[in-house]
Structures are given as structure tokens and as C-alpha cells.
Amino acid sequence: MTLLSCSYVPGMYVEDHSIKVPLDWKGKTPGQGFAGPSISLFYRVVSAPEHVHDDLPLLVFLQGGPGGAGPRPLNRSGEPWIDKALNHFRLVLPDQRGTGRSSCIDSHVMGRFETARDQADHLKHFLADSIVRDFEHLRLTEFAGRQWVTLGQSFGGFLTLTYLSFFPQGVQAAFTTGGIPHVPASAQVLYEHTFPRMVSKCGQYYERYPQDKKRVAAVADFLLENPGRVRLPNGDPLTVERLQSLGSDFGMKAGFERAHWLFDQAFVGGDGSPEAADEQVEEGLELSDSFLASFMAATSSTPLYWPLQEFIYADGELDEPIAWAAQQVRGRHPEFAIDFRPLNFTGEATFPWMFEEERALRPFRGAMDLLMQDTHFGRIYDEDQLARNEVPLQSAVYFDDMYVDAGLQLDTLAHIGHSHYWTTNQYEHDGIHGGDVFGRLLEEARDRGDLEGLF
Structure with a gap:
């Protein structure tokens, strides 16, 4: 392994590693040498201090996203799943290509390309088909081909099915939490399910905090009446559309509360109510600096999250381009x-x-226009292979999941061999971070005998 550094984080021994992988996997095979342009794949190996020298099974974490780097845990107890996993496994935490320390892509990198076509072609190398080949190459070259267990959160579950489609021999058992995609993949189908669910989520929010109907409306009306006037601290315009994007957090634990307390400090003057603020400030209603700073932080994302969002549903040769699927569905609502x-x-x-409107995303615009009309992508699922799958797959399906529709998840699982699931409304999409979700999945798989070869 290419060891970069090692350290102790409270309750964990951490090693930092990096290897080279092909930029373009076309014509190349994981585990073999390659020629041509390469990028870095960064990963961490984490173990409990008491197990540093023990020969434990490997568990690789497939991060959510797209565009999400691997976790940077502050301590062992801060992440329940890590605490549980370290009792039984040595953890491998990779940064997916283009994220974190794996040849990260952001606005600066995109600005180096001469044309939008070059940008678009480059971005197509950062989707699931390439990500999974990176991981399989890592397993074969740095872990001597030893099988590992996968744990996929959200988009990591999408990667799990790609892994099981093309490299099932590398996986001893697989776990997913809130992340079984619909197969066959379709961004349109997903949004046709999630937009109505978002209306329901908004209704629940206003039912919990009825006073926010007036507060949110006051902010939205102010923005409509003063187009271009309000700027976020980084210079981005605050529009109603950007205001609405705050709802992307509503499917996480305490998402309603974060929005509620954000609007609580929206106005300057008086006691902070819209009416008092309007009366206290001579120029009329004004939005507070603290609101604008907090709002900017709440609606910012990792660089690849929005650019790649719809292309995680692009599987092989498409019958028609994706063509801004979410915008199309929104137009019907x-x-x-x-x-x-x-x-x-x-x-x-x-x-x-x-x-x-967003400064960090503007350099991606030309590439996005091209990709939205593209119909040629790498294969990410093999339905026949999934149907005859023999790798034990244990999934947590969140009944009220706002991002990955539960009904679509169950439909897919019904067509995957050796799959099992636990459906619950006890958790939101991020349940793995706040409860013993992984512990339950692990125990169910163990009691069923699916982990007999591990422990």
C-alpha cells in the first residue's frame, strides 16, 4: 500500500493511502496495469486501537452523493455505524473519484478546460461505472484480492448494485441504507414520485411550524418585489428558486428544525417578526446578515453534487436524453x-x-447543456446478473424516504436474488448516522447465516 501518513483519532487508528487509477477505464481491467492518463484514488484504513494487529474482515464504505467524499470521523462514538463496525471489521473509507483527496473536481478544475465539450467528456468519467472499477482495482491491488463487505449509504446503494452487477466476486456481503435505486433507471420516474412527496413534506413542515407560513411568504414576497437586490455573502443572488432549494434538507433528521430556526432570524428590526421589522426599518423589510450567511451555508453543496445528480440514472445507451428531468417534472406541478x-x-x-446563479456552479453550465442532451453513457446495472445474484444483500428501506422512493426500492429488491430488507418509518434518510441501523442489519444477516464465512 502507498502509505501517506498515520495517526490516532480518538478511539481509532487511521492510515491515509493513495493509489493511481485510470482516468478512463475503457479497454482496461481492474487489477491489471494500465497506460494513459491517471488520477489519484485516496482512501483511509481505520481500525480500533485494540485491533490494529488483528486480521479482521474488510468493510468498504460507499459514500452517498453523488460527489460525496468519504467520512472524516471526529471520534469513534460520533458515528454509530463506525462504532459498531470497528468491533468486527477493518474499515476502508475511500474518497470517490473527483471528491475529497481523489483528484477533486471543482470550479477551478472546470475552468482549466478549453471547451464545454472537453468538460462534459471529463465529467462522464466520474460516474458509477468508473467509481466501482476504482474500488475493485483497489481491492485487487492493495488488499491482495481479498473479498470485502460493502456498506452503501444513499448513492452508495446505487454503487452497490453496480458492484453486484459487474464484480460480484469481490463482495462477500452487501448492506445498503436508504439507497436501492429503481432498475431500470429513470430520472423522470424518480421525480414523478418525489415531487408529490415533497408537497407532503412541506405540508408537514407548516403543520409543525404554522407561524412559518407567514415568515417564509414574507421572505419570498420580498425577493419577488426586489429582484436582484438581495445578495448572499459570496455575491450569489438570492432568488425565490434558491429559497425553495432549502427543502433539500427536509428528508434528514431535524431538517424541519434547521429551516425553522433559520427563518426565525430572517428579519432585521423589532422582535424579528415580519410586521415589526417592516415598521422598525425606514426602508422597509430587510433580511438579516445572519440569515443570509446561514442560508448560504445551508444551501451550499459539494462541487459535483448538483452537476452529476441526474446522471446517476443514466444507464448505457439511452432512448432519449435526460434533458433536465427535474425541471420537466416541476413544470407539471x-x-x-x-x-x-x-x-x-x-x-x-x-x-x-x-x-x-451560483458562482461555484457557473463553470459547469456549458458541460451541463451538452450532457443533458447526451444519450451515451456507461452501463451501471446488469438486470440479469442482479436477478441471479448470490451475494447476500441486506437493505434498510426508509418508508418515508424523501430522496429514494421506498416503493421503487422494494420493486427493485423483489427482482434481486438473495436480497432481504427491513422497512421502517422510525428513521429519515440519514438514519445510519443517528441510530443503530447498521447494527440491526448486521445482526439480521448474521442470524440468517449470511456472514458465516466472516466470523
Whole structure:
């Protein structure tokens, strides 16, 4: 292994490693040498201090996203799944290509390309087909071909099915939490399920905090009446569409509360109520600096999250281009209009305005226009292989999942061999971070005998 450094984080021994992988996997095979342009694949190996020298099974964590780097744990007890896993496994925490320390892509990198076509072609190398080949290459070259267990959270579950489709021999058992995609893949089908669910989520939010109907409407009306006037600290314009994007957090634990307390400090003057603020400030209603700073932080994302969002549903040769699927579905739902009241927030969805208004995303705009009309992508699923799958797959399906529709997840699982699932409404999409979700999945798989070869 290429060891870069090692250290102790409270309760954990951590090694940092990096290897080279092909930029383009076309014509290349994981585990073999290669020629041509390469990128870095960074990963961490984490073990409990008492198990540093023990020969434990390997568990590789497939991070959510797209565009999400591997976790940077602060201590062992901060992540319940890590605490549980370290009792039984040595953890491998890779940064997926283009994220974290794996040849990260951001606005600066995109600005180096001469044309939008070059940008688009480059971005197509950072989807699931390449990510999984990186991991299989890592397993074969740095872990002597030893099988490992996978744990996929959210988009990591999508990667799990790609792994099981093309390299099942590398996986001893697989776990997913909130992350079984619908197969066959379709961004349109997903959004047709999630936009109505978002209306329901917004209704739940206003039911919990009825006073926010007026507060949110006051902010939205102010923005409509003063186009271009309000700027976030980084210079981005604050528009109603950007305001609505705050709802992308509604499917996480305490997402409603984060939004509620954000709007609680929205206005300057008086006691902070819209009426008092309007009366106290001579120029009329004003949005507070603290609101604008907090809002900017709440709606910022990792660089590849929005650019790649719809292309995680692009599987091979498409019958038609994706063509801004979320925007198409939104256009069929007038309840998401910017002047509809109470204002409905949008969920996990990419829109064209993001690449015009957000400074960090503007360099991606030319590539996005090309990719949205593209129909040629790498294969990410093999339905026949999934049907005859023999790798034990244990999934947590969150019944109220706002991002990955539970009904679509169950439909897919019904067609995957050797799959089992636990459906619950006890957790939101991020349940793995706040409860013993992984512990339950692990125990169910163990009691069923699926982990007999491990322990």
C-alpha cells in the first residue's frame, strides 16, 4: 500500500493511502496495469486501537452523493455505524473519484478546460461505472484480492448494485441504507414520485411550524418585489428558486428544525417578526446578515453534487436524453410556482438556474447543456446478473424516504436474488448516522447465516 501518513483519532487508528487509477477505464481491467492518463484514488484504513494487529474482515464504505467524499470521523462514538463496525471489521473509507483527496473536481478544475465539450467528456468519467472499477482495482491491488463487505449509504446503494452487477466476486456481503435505486433507471420516474412527496413534506413542515407560513411568504414576497437586490455573502443572488432549494434538507433528521430556526432570524428590526421589522426599518423589510450567511451555508453543496445528480440514472445507451428531468417534472406541478402560497420547497433536484446563479456552479453550465442532451453513457446495472445474484444483500428501506422512493426500492429488491430488507418509518434518510441501523442489519444477516464465512 502507498502509505501517506498515520495517526490516532480518538478511539481509532487511521492510515491515509493513495493509489493511481485510470482516468478512463475503457479497454482496461481492474487489477491489471494500465497506460494513459491517471488520477489519484485516496482512501483511509481505520481500525480500533485494540485491533490494529488483528486480521479482521474488510468493510468498504460507499459514500452517498453523488460527489460525496468519504467520512472524516471526529471520534469513534460520533458515528454509530463506525462504532459498531470497528468491533468486527477493518474499515476502508475511500474518497470517490473527483471528491475529497481523489483528484477533486471543482470550479477551478472546470475552468482549466478549453471547451464545454472537453468538460462534459471529463465529467462522464466520474460516474458509477468508473467509481466501482476504482474500488475493485483497489481491492485487487492493495488488499491482495481479498473479498470485502460493502456498506452503501444513499448513492452508495446505487454503487452497490453496480458492484453486484459487474464484480460480484469481490463482495462477500452487501448492506445498503436508504439507497436501492429503481432498475431500470429513470430520472423522470424518480421525480414523478418525489415531487408529490415533497408537497407532503412541506405540508408537514407548516403543520409543525404554522407561524412559518407567514415568515417564509414574507421572505419570498420580498425577493419577488426586489429582484436582484438581495445578495448572499459570496455575491450569489438570492432568488425565490434558491429559497425553495432549502427543502433539500427536509428528508434528514431535524431538517424541519434547521429551516425553522433559520427563518426565525430572517428579519432585521423589532422582535424579528415580519410586521415589526417592516415598521422598525425606514426602508422597509430587510433580511438579516445572519440569515443570509446561514442560508448560504445551508444551501451550499459539494462541487459535483448538483452537476452529476441526474446522471446517476443514466444507464448505457439511452432512448432519449435526460434533458433536465427535474425541471420537466416541476413544470407539471404548478404548486411549485414561485408565487404559490404557502411556498413549497423543492427537494433533491437539479435545475438550470443553479448553473446561472451560483458562482461555484457557473463553470459547469456549458458541460451541463451538452450532457443533458447526451444519450451515451456507461452501463451501471446488469438486470440479469442482479436477478441471479448470490451475494447476500441486506437493505434498510426508509418508508418515508424523501430522496429514494421506498416503493421503487422494494420493486427493485423483489427482482434481486438473495436480497432481504427491513422497512421502517422510525428513521429519515440519514438514519445510519443517528441510530443503530447498521447494527440491526448486521445482526439480521448474521442470524440468517449470511456472514458465516466472516466470523
